[in-house]
Amino acid sequence: MLALAAALLASPAFAAAITVQKPWVRWLPAGLPAAGYATLVNGSDTPVSLVGARSPDYGSVMIHRSLDRGGMERMVMVNAIPVPPHSRAALAPGGYHLMLMQPRHAIRPGMRVSVRFEFSDGSTIDVAMPVRPANASG
Secondary structure, three states: OHHHHHHHHHOHHHOOOEEEEEEEEEOOOOOOOEEEEEEEEEOOOOOEEEEEEEOOOEEEEEEEEEEEEOOEEEEEEOOOEEEOOOEEEEEOOOOEEEEEEEEOOOOOOOOEEEEEEEEOOOOEEEEEEEEEOOOOOO
16 A cells, blocks of 8 residues: 555656745845846646745845837746746846845845745645855856
8 A cells, every 4th residue: 555655656647746946045235126036947738937936035026027219128027937747937136036035034145035836736845945155147
């Protein structure tokens, strides 16, 4: 019976749909918005999207994307970040990222902030994201 349960849990149908790897937050001084980065890995046969995030450490968390338009970089809010089956999506400087706004307490490099990632399949993943200084690149 235990062998059957182990085999079922190891099968692709029971594999974790998504994992969050290499999470980190780029801190900015004076309560300015911080940016959250990570790699989302979809190990399933089904497409999944990051559709939201929240944090007890920040009053607001939004999904943004940096775009270069004619030499001018700007950020736009997006509703979702798709993660195709057996693929990954990067939240990285210069691309998709989380905007962490309105810190609820003093946050500084060396700390960890809690972020709950919310996905289109209804799953959530709680992640402790290390806070790095403003000049960090990954």
